Amino acid sequence: MTLDDTTSLEAIRDTEYDVEPVYVPDHEALAAVEKFEDRFLDRELSWLHFNQRVLELAADENIPLLERVRYLAIFTSNLDEFFMVRVAGLKRRIAAGLAVRAASGLMPREVLEQIWLTARDLSERQAVLFRDQIAPELANRGIELLRWEDLDVDEQKYCKKLFKERVFPVATPLAVDPAHPFPYISGLSLNLAVLLRDPQNNKQHFARVKVPPIFSRFVPLGNQRFVPLEDIMRERLQKLFSGMQVLEVHAFRVTRNEDLEVEEDDAENLLAALEKELLRRRFGPPVRLEVEETMSDSVLSLLVSELGISDQEVFRLPGPLDLRGLHGIADLPLDEFKYPAFVPTTHHRLAPVESAAPVDVFKAARRRDILLHHPYDSFATSVQRFIEQAAADPHVLAIKQTLYRAGGNSPIVDALIEAAEAGKQVLVLVEIKARFDEEANIRWARKLEQAGCHVVYGLIGLKTHCKLTMVVRDEPDGIRRYTHIGTGNYNSKTARMYEDIGLITTNEAIGEDAAHLFNNLSGWSSEPRYEGLLVAPGTVRSGLIEHIHAEIAHHEAGRGGHIRLKANSLVDEAVIDALYLASQAGVRVELLIRGICALRPGVPGLSELITVRSILGRFLEHSRVTWFANGGDPIVYIGSADMMHRNLDRRVEVLVRIPRPTAGTETDNIADLTAFLDTAFDEATDAWILDDEGNWLRNGGETDLQAYLIERQRRRRRSGN
CATH class of the missing domain: 3.30.870.10 (Endonuclease Chain A)
Structure with missing residues (x-):
């Protein structure tokens, strides 16, 4: 349908x-x-220019220093997703013989070549910006991101102890020889490529050691001094390869195709099909290899050969790789290096006047439509309160809502569960195909179903991306619909970081349209005419x-x-x-x-x-x-x-x-x-x-x-x- x-x-x-x-x-x-x-x-290419603007924010000296650090981490995450989805899609179309010229006039191969050139240039600029500007400025302000050779004797002793007690029991060296095939390298993991020599026969061997993601990316040493975890491991690798001689150690990182493909028409159970596809995601083909610029040609040649990628997909960069870990540095409790504190305020139409009790959102919406602008207007005291009051209100008969990215520990989901348990009709359309939130959305769907909510997954072949809630309330003058339509997800966490606009209204035409749309999404209705939408x-x-x-x-x-x-x-x-x-x-x-x-x-x-x-x-x-x-x-x-x-x-x-x-x-x-x-x-x-x-x-x-x-x-x- x-x-x-x-x-x-x-x-x-x-x-x-x-x-x-x-x-x-x-x-x-x-x-x-x-x-x-x-x-x-x-x-x-336009998207790459967008990420370039993010990088320019990191270079902007008028922005507080730790915010610039965060922009470096965001740049990394953005580029990772671009390769996992967009570059992977281009490669897939080329391999399938579906290389159609884009509206820009470029063929997919031409686009790929420009992507490689532009992305490599941006990645190098990011690495140089971190090394030559951000790291020195952090050091000038007492936040030092060090390499192993910069540590003092006591710090090195601490790191050696940390490795022995925490890292060594977890680290798993994987050898490569006729009895040990080249190991699978998971997407976005940070790894060490190790070249060894057996002193008994002088033969060289290759091994891979994964940097455990369960530990802090930048290990705190006290006094706001940090060292990359891979530096500690690099220095202590001899403990993992007892009796062998460590010749070379280089960090590397692989990006894989992690976009999902689910043929809904052939899937009797969408949840089961998606769960199966999530397992497959881990084994997508590589689309990028990042290596430290010090890596020898022989080790790089081995990685390129075993991973099956082209030379164009190799990015040689100054270390450290994977600057997503800078989020941990940006989170340091140093307010003087961050944007001034901002706490969203309650919308003036929903703010209590004479008492501390929350304003009745339904009463406020009946007086006039409420236009919300987040995060300036608090999501918690507007949209979230609207749904929570609907769940607790005995006059509310039904709540219908779309969920695209609800996030973890969602108060919205909790309110919907409370409403269902109170006997209200609750319809939730969960878009379980929201990219990179699939697993979380599957969990929410099952939890909502167990609570008695009617959970549906929308229309075959379409993602349900709209942000829509309708509350049906029995009032003295008859049934009234309260509708919220917004530009952002029902996610209390991102609502503090994303700029979005929403409308809470009792407009009859809009409410009627919302009712028809929910019937379309959950049943067999198809309303061809909408008045306000x-x-x-x-x-x-x-x-x-x-x-x-x-x-x-x-x-x-x-x-x-x-x-x-x-x-x-x-x-x-x-x-x-x-x-x-x-x-x-x-x-x-x-x-x-x-x-x-x-x-x-x-x-x-x-x-x-x-x-x-x-x-x-x-x-x-x-x-x-x-x-x-x-x-x-x-x-x-x-x-x-x-x-x-x-x-x-x-x-x-x-x-x-x-x-x-x-x-x-x-x-x-x-x-x-x-x-x-x-x-x-x-x-x-x-x-x-x-x-x-x-x-x-x-x-x-x-x-x-x-x-x-x-x-x-x-x-x-x-x-x-």
Whole structure:
């Protein structure tokens, strides 16, 4: 079953959400766009440029030192996932003979070659940045990341004792000879390649020793001095190879294809099929080999041969490898080297006034829609409280919710279990195919089922990515639906680090749409018409493009034209071409794209009125907002969908149109979102700007958007508004 793809904005026009007649482009207008054959940037290379911006944050001396250390760790994790998924996918398509030219005009082999060059350059820059700038600056502030030769006598004695008592019992040397085949090297593990000589016959042997991941990556020595665990092991390897002579020891690390492939149509039980595939993930083929630059050619040749990879996939880097371990250094309790402390505050509509008792979220939502902006507005005292109050409220009859990444020890899941145990109808759609969260989501699914929740896994062939909760409550004037739709996951931990927007509303049209969508996801219903929502696959792409065309019509009618889009990624060719059309027609287009952008701005005759910027900072910019000037009466959507093929065609996504304020309403949520975008797109706001060649240059703006929003939240708290 799939969502019906015939829905149009006609349903929306029949409601309070009136739009102007739609501009329909003719073939000549489309041809004026399509003649620019090089109008798309490559998505993979654009992603690498995003990670380059992360690396630039690590190099930014205006950012607190331990935050720069964390950006180095984030850069490593980002690049790991890119190779595990995107590079692995390219290699898989080439091997399968499915090498189709990308929209950028590049063949997969050409993309791979550019990836190898760019990723190697970025990896080398990261290593040099750590060695020549970050490590010395840490040392200047009393945080020393040392190598073995830098340790004093007492520290070396401590490390030798640590190895003997803790590491030696765990470490497992694996020899390679005719009786011992080359061992399996697990993905992202840190390993030591050891070359040995037998003094009795002078023969050389190879062995591999895995650095145990159960110990701290950087071993604390006291007084904020640390040494890499592999340095301790390297120095004491003789204890593992008694009677042998250790000739060479080099660290190395393998990245493997860890993307999952589950043929749902052939899987009678999706949970069982996914659990089986998770086991297979551990044995995916290698896609990258990182080695210390000191590794000899003979040892490297052995690794390349045994792992079956090409020379292009080898990254020679200054040690230490695997800087994900720097998260441990960034977590040190040294507030003077971190961003100033920030504690999210309760949304002013949900903040208690005269008593310490929590505000009744249902009562507050009945008065007016509540627009939430996380992490500035506390997730715990808004969305989490909404679900917890629903679980405990005897008047609540049912709770229906989607879960994509719930995280560990989830209070949301606990509340849903409490509601089911209290006899409420609880439907939970758990997306167990959320990449790298599959195992956690399987555990949640089983726990929810055991508590009596109705757990479903969505539609075959589609990931359910939308962030949607509906609470059905029995009230004196009848049944009322309370709906929350957001841009971020129901995850209390990431809600403190991700920037997201959500809406809690009693709007009847939105509640009705949510009910139809949940019936579609859990049963055999298929609602082709939604009044307040755009739903993918089906109407997100077509709906937004229709609004873009309507904006062209406004401009041609003399009412001006202006489009703003904030997203994680912009890749979809149809949406991009529609934005090009708008620019050619004279409509101003402003794009705020955190990650991948395949659109070329500023191209004469094509995109002269389009600007693209990217903002990165202490919080992950994660919200998706689409804003249309609409002749002076703005239309705004928020939701879960990025402008990518997978979101628009292979996922269940939801965008909600922010309702206009009703008469007598004090708060205008559309105006609030407009003001937020005004600041984000202000030329004085610090951002990276994309040029027509795909290069990102920082503008040096004086306003830090996130710092500004933190201060605005503090002012609101002080004033009580």
